[in-house]
Amino acid sequence: MRFPLSALQPAGETRAGHFMGVAAPLKKARFVVLPLAYERTTSHKKGTCRGPAALLEGSLGVELFDEELGRQTYSGGIHTLRPPRLAGPAHRVFARIAATVARIAAMPDKTLFCLGGEHSLSHATIPPFLRRYPDLGVLHFDAHADMRPEYEGSPLNHACAMYPISRQCPIVQVGIRSVAEEEAHLLNRGRVSTFLWHEHRDMRRLIPQVLRRLPPTVYLSIDLDGFDPAAMPGVGTPQPGGYLWHEALALFKAVIASKKVVGAEIMELCPLQDTVSSEVAAAKLIYRLMGYLQA
Ligand SMILES: [Mn+2]
Incomplete structure (x- = not known):
């Protein structure tokens, strides 16, 4: 359906393990994908490591x-990185x-x-952007407030992201519909805006x-459980309600x-048995965001 990609695909490269099957060299890539199969502290259904x-x-x-943008977004170049080693103590993994x-x-x-x-990977992914862009703000799309200072004895828990x-x-914060009493007083205070x-x-x-x-420079932190489970069933801690596909995309x-x-x-993303709808939706979400960025 969508090949050849010879212009972007080095000879001998296989498609598996590359986002959209595109393996542009890092130098030529407009978009870079970093897979992080890290899971230590999930609360309910395990599987985000997959x-x-x-x-x-x-x-x-x-x-x-x-089909929405009428463009071949991949032609800007997409490179999927090999992740750093994800074994070992959490603070070392996060530093890598x-x-x-x-x-x-x-x-x-x-x-x-x-x-x-x-x-909880946000503890590692957002600070480098904060150092580079001091005027950064975060759009946090999620069902959960994730504002506990610590949870189950650790500040590196996913509930504290x-x-x-x-x-x-x-x-x-957008999509929030699950708040613990101990974090409720942190919402809509200081620099936190919670919708x-x-x-x-x-x-x-x-x-x-x-x-x-939002300030002029923004980082998107998207927890897929911010979507209505009808649009994104494959998450570890689902909550009823939330935004449908077209609403979140808007x-x-x-x-x-x-x-x-x-x-x-x-x-x-927590893949389910017998359906690939969530992983296809998550991939389409990312590809669409790339398209919006390129437009
Ligand atoms: Mn969540």
Whole structure:
């Protein structure tokens, strides 16, 4: 259906393990994908460690021609990195990931997409962007507030993904419909803007409010459980409600159109048995975001 890719594919390269089956050299790539099969602290259904491989496989089920944008987004070049070693103590793993992220964040012509894995990876993925862009803000799309200072004895738990970031830069939370009592007092305080899903179900009204709260430079932290489970069933900690596919895409499109989006992460994909719908949807989401960035 979508080959040959000879212009971008070095001879002998196999398609498997490359996002969209495209293996452009790093130098020529507009988009860089970093798979991070890291899972230590998930609470409910295990399996986010299989997320990145499933997403790369699922991306082979997405057409290279984007029917909405009418373009072959991959022609800008997509490079999938080999991840750093993910075994060993968490702080060492996170330091290795942060070093890899910093290397790509320093390349101004590229946009990095990190694939989780559990959301605690944000402790490693966002700080390098904060150092490079001091005016950075984070759009946090998630069912969960993730604002606990620590959980089950660790500040590196996936339930704490956004707490340290929220102390360092503005963060705008969208899709939130699961909040613990101990984090409720941290929402809509200081640099945290939280749009609870039940109060902001109308995406058309929500978008201008989100844009007003975000600074000009933005990092997208997308937990796939922010979507309605009808659109994205394959997550480890699902919550009822949430935004449908077209609603979430409208938000990301508006943010990319009016802000400088410098990086993104797509977290918490937890592949299910007997269906590939979530990994294909996650791959299509990323490819569409790449298309919006290129448009
Ligand atoms: Mn979540």
